[in-house]
Amino acid sequence: MTSPPTTPPVNGAPLAPALRPLVEPAGELSVQEIARYSRHVILPDVGMLGQRRLRAARVAVVGAGGLGSPVLLYLAAAGVGTIGVIDDDVVDPSNLQRQVIHGGSDVGRPKVDSAAESVAEVNPHVNVVRHAVHLDASNALDVLAGYDLVLDGTDNFATRYLVADACELLGVPEVWGSIYRFDGQVSVFWPGHGPLYRDLFPQAPPPGAVPSCAEGGVLGVLCAAIGSVMATEAVKLICGIGDPLVGRLLVFDALAMTWRTVRLRPDPDRVPVRDLVDDPFACVVLEPAPSSGEVDPTQLAAMLAERDAGTRRFLLVDVREPHEREVVAIDGSVLVPVGRLVDADGTVRPDILVWLDELAGAADPQDAVPPALVLYCKSGARSARALAALHAAGRTDAVHLNGGVLAWVRQVEPEKPLY
Amino acid sequence: MQVRVRYFAGARAAAGVEEEKIDLDDAGAQTVAVLMDLLGLRHGPELTRVLAACTFLVDEIAAPPERELRDGVQVDVLPPFAGG
Numbered sequence: 487m488t489s490p491p492t493t494p495p496v497n498g499a500p501l502a503p504a505l506r507p508l509v510e511p512a513g514e515l516s517v518q519e520i521a522r523y524s525r526h527v528i529l530p531d532v533g534m535l536g537q538r539r540l541r542a543a544r545v546a547v548v549g550a551g552g553l554g555s556p557v558l559l560y561l562a563a564a565g566v567g568t569i570g571v572i573d574d575d576v577v578d579p580s581n582l583q584r585q586v587i588h589g590g591s592d593v594g595r596p597k598v599d600s601a602a603e604s605v606a607e608v609n610p611h612v613n614v615v616r617h618a619v620h621l622d623a624s625n626a627l628d629v630l631a632g633y634d635l636v637l638d639g640t641d642n643f644a645t646r647y648l649v650a651d652a653c654e655l656l657g658v659p660e661v662w663g664s665i666y667r668f669d670g671q672v673s674v675f676w677p678g679h680g681p682l683y684r685d686l687f688p689q690a691p692p693p694g695a696v697p698s699c700a701e702g703g704v705l706g707v708l709c710a711a712i713g714s715v716m717a718t719e720a721v722k723l724i725c726g727i728g729d730p731l732v733g734r735l736l737v738f739d740a741l742a743m744t745w746r747t748v749r750l751r752p753d754p755d756r757v758p759v760r761d762l763v764d765d766p767f768a769c770v771v772l773e774p775a776p777s778s779g780e781v782d783p784t785q786l787a788a789m790l791a792e793r794d795a796g797t798r799r800f801l802l803v804d805v806r807e808p809h810e811r812e813v814v815a816i817d818g819s820v821l822v823p824v825g826r827l828v829d830a831d832g833t834v835r836p837d838i839l840v841w842l843d844e845l846a847g848a849a850d851p852q853d854a855v856p857p858a859l860v861l862y863c864k865s866g867a868r869s870a871r872a873l874a875a876l877h878a879a880g881r882t883d884a885v886h887l888n889g890g891v892l893a894w895v896r897q898v899e900p901e902k903p904l905y
Numbered sequence: 906m907q908v909r910v911r912y913f914a915g916a917r918a919a920a921g922v923e924e925e926k927i928d929l930d931d932a933g934a935q936t937v938a939v940l941m942d943l944l945g946l947r948h949g950p951e952l953t954r955v956l957a958a959c960t961f962l963v964d965e966i967a968a969p970p971e972r973e974l975r976d977g978v979q980v981d982v983l984p985p986f987a988g989g
Contacts, residue, residue, distance in 0.1 A: 553989045639989040646987050666986035669914035685967060687985045691958045699988035737913045737983075746913065748981050751965045825950070830957040 505679065507726030508634050508659065511538035512567065519611060523565050536725035537565060541611075543724045546570040546633040548621065548649050550601040552704065553639025553663050555587035556713030557720075562605040562612045564721055569605060570633060572617040573597040580905070584706030621645055623762040626652040635723060637661045637716055641699060643690040644764065650675060650683035651759045661719045661731075663712040666697075668705050670712035670738040673731050673750070674719050680732035681752040684759065693867050701810075701864050708740055779873055780888040781860060783897040789860070790818060801846035802860045803827075805872050806891075810864060813905045816894055820845060824868045827875070834879045862887035862894070864905075906931055906976035910944065915984040916959055919952040920944070929974065937961050938970035940980065959984050 515523070515537060526532045526540075543566050547554050550573040561569055577585070577592045577600055592600035598616040605614050617629055630636055630652050638649045638660055646664070653660040659676035662683060675682040715736065722728045735748040781789065792798035802819040804811055811821055820842075827838050846858055859876070861869040861884065869886035876884040887894065895902045911924040927943065929935040941961075945953035961968050962981040974980070 549989050551989050641987060641989040643985070643987045664986055664988060666914070666988045669986070671914070671983075671986070686962075686983070687960050688967060691985055695958050696985055696987070704988055735983075739914070739917070746911075748911075748913065748962065748983065749965045750962065753967050825954050830945075830950075830954045 505676075505723075505726060505730060505732075507536075507539055508723050509539045509543045511535055512542035513538070515541065519565070522609075522611070526564070531727040532721075532725055536727070539724050539726075540565045540721065541567045543635065544568040544570070544633045545720060545724075546572060546630055546636045548572045548636065548638050548645065549640035550585075550587060550597040551575070551581065551639060551641055552584040552665065552699075552706070552709035553713045553716065554601070554637075555585045556710050557637055557639060557717050558587055558601055558605055559608055560714065560717040561720060562608045564717070565609065566612065566720075566724070568613045568615065570615040570617055570629075571598045571601050571605075572619065572621060572629060573601070574618055574620040584704065584709045586709075621648055623648065623764045626762055627655065630658065631656060633658060635659055635661065635720055637663075637720060639663055639713065639716065643696075646683070647690050648762060648764070651762055653677065654682055654684075654759045655762070659723060661716045661723070663716045665704055665708050665712055666699060667702055668708065668740040670708055670740075671735055672712050672715045672719075672738070673735040674723070676730070676732050681750045685753045685756055686735065686750055688753075688756070693871060695871070697868075701806075701868070705740055708738075711738055711740065779877070779885050780866075781857075781885050782888050783894045786816075786860065786862075786887055786894070787898045790816075793818070798855060799846065800858055800860055801842055802862070803842065804891075805861050805863050805869050810905070814891055814895060814902050816862065816891060816899075819862070824863070824872050827872050832875055832878070834875045834881070839879070839881070856883040857885040859884040860887060861885070863890050865890040865892055906935065906974075908940065908974055908977070909979045910940070911979065911981045913981065913983050914986070916952065916955050916982045919955045920948045920982075935974045936970065937963065937968050937972045937974065937980075940974060941970065944982075955984055956982065 520527060523537045526537050527534050545561060545566050547557055547569060550571050575597050577588045577595055577597055579593055581588060587604045588600045596618050598618045602614040602616055605612055619625060621629060626648050636649060636653050636658055638646060640646055650660060654677050657677045659674060661674050663672040719731050723730055733750055735750055737746045737748060789798060804815055804819045804821045805824040805827060807823050828834055861872050863869040866889050873884055873886040892904060895904055907926050907928050910927050912920045917923055941956050945956060960983045963972060964978050
């Protein structure tokens with residue numbers, strides 16, 4: 487009597503069993519292809535059959551940025567037959583520190599074009615489909631339908647939830663990776679086979695609650711560590727080899743240089759995704775705040791001139807972190823990081839408010855012309871959050887700078903650095 | 906009762922430890938929310954701020970703040986981030 491083979495246990499719990507290959511093999515490879523892929527062809531478990539599966543595979547890569555760069559280059563080199571590149575952004579000088587698929591001469595060009603040319607240079611056998619579109623609820627299913635596998639390396643929560651929900655609806659496995667500062671997370675969400683993104687993170691955090699890489703920074707080479715795991719999982723899923731990263735989240739700490747494994751199971755109480763919605767929190771970021779609650783850079787410049795002339799009184803509050811202020815700041819502002827101003831539960835700290843009012847020196851509230859407080863951050867997201875808390879506390883005499891210090895530099899002080 | 910808490914990424918940085926055992930009062934319901942408060946008091950405002958956005962996996966399943974904890978469970982604390 488023999489029992490069926492089982493996956494050996496690791497740390498006492500079985501890994502997800504190897505699943506059947508995602509993709510049926512393509513026809514015979516050409517002589518040139520066999521020569522190019524010979525190190526795969528002689529590799530047990532990949533072999534000629536696996537290489538033909540890679541040739542037939544259609545893989546969508548969402549985001550041609552930090553994670554998309556190594557993912558695209560390695561999937562191209564591995565011989566994935568069709569790669570869809572989804573990105574509506576253009577290459578910015580600040581991308582080049584980590585987005586190695588783009589070069590200095592690509593600055594200002596659409597990322598899909600730059601990425602497609604790099605892929606063609608690495609492997610002309612790859613068919614690249616360029617999707618220079620902004621994914622939203624109206625087009626995500628159309629764009630992603632027809633792909634065997636989706637890799638998510640985008641840079642914002644709204645798109646991540648959209649992509650994860652679309653994959654859940656389409657039943658397509660998603661290789662998911664995410665980075666911030668020195669940390670990375672990577673997993674595989676495969677509908678019907680294990681937990682999905684919303685089992686791990688049920689809802690997007692409110693805007694401003696979690697800083698982005700643009701606000702908090704990111705170690706460039708971190709993209710290689712997480713992106714290479716993503717590409718590895720993609721190849722394994724396509725060929726049906728090994729133990730996929732289903733039901734496991736790997737957490738990488740570049741400073742400690744550790745990979746820790748978090749086991750994850752589906753939440754039995756979670757309601758399955760039924761429709762795509764543009765994330766409600768995303769709208770808060772995209773739509774301008776009420777005009778009464780914000781000032782433009784040119785308005786602020788005029789207000790500061792009036793303050794210098796003694797005809798206006800207000801306090802300009804920088805709600806960013808100290809290291810950001812070292813890069814660039816608006817003259818005549820005070821630093822109060824948003825975490826000092828607003829508690830974790832979203833309420834304003836009264837002691838800080840008293841201190842700010844003392845600094846503002848509102849002599850007689852009767853004479854004061856609002857606003858008394860003007861908040862700014864890098865892009866306007868954190869200051870919007872702080873503003874909402876101030877308004878909730880009844881401080882309707884506070885406004886924030888639309889577009890943050892980035893807009894300020896572009897419109898008022900272009901000689902100052904951007905970051 | 907006692908639970909094992911493991912911190913990841915920004916939560917690990919804010920807590921200053923990778924993992925720890927936390928003793929909870931046996932009297933009354935001990936929930937994820939109670940644990941959050943306790944961890945915030947123990948490690949300070951920076952962790953409190955991070956915890957507000959974190960997922961709490963209780964024995965590998967995401968748990969809402971009102972979920973009751975049992976003796977011996979493992980709680981994994983994971984901050985979300987979306988960089989790419």
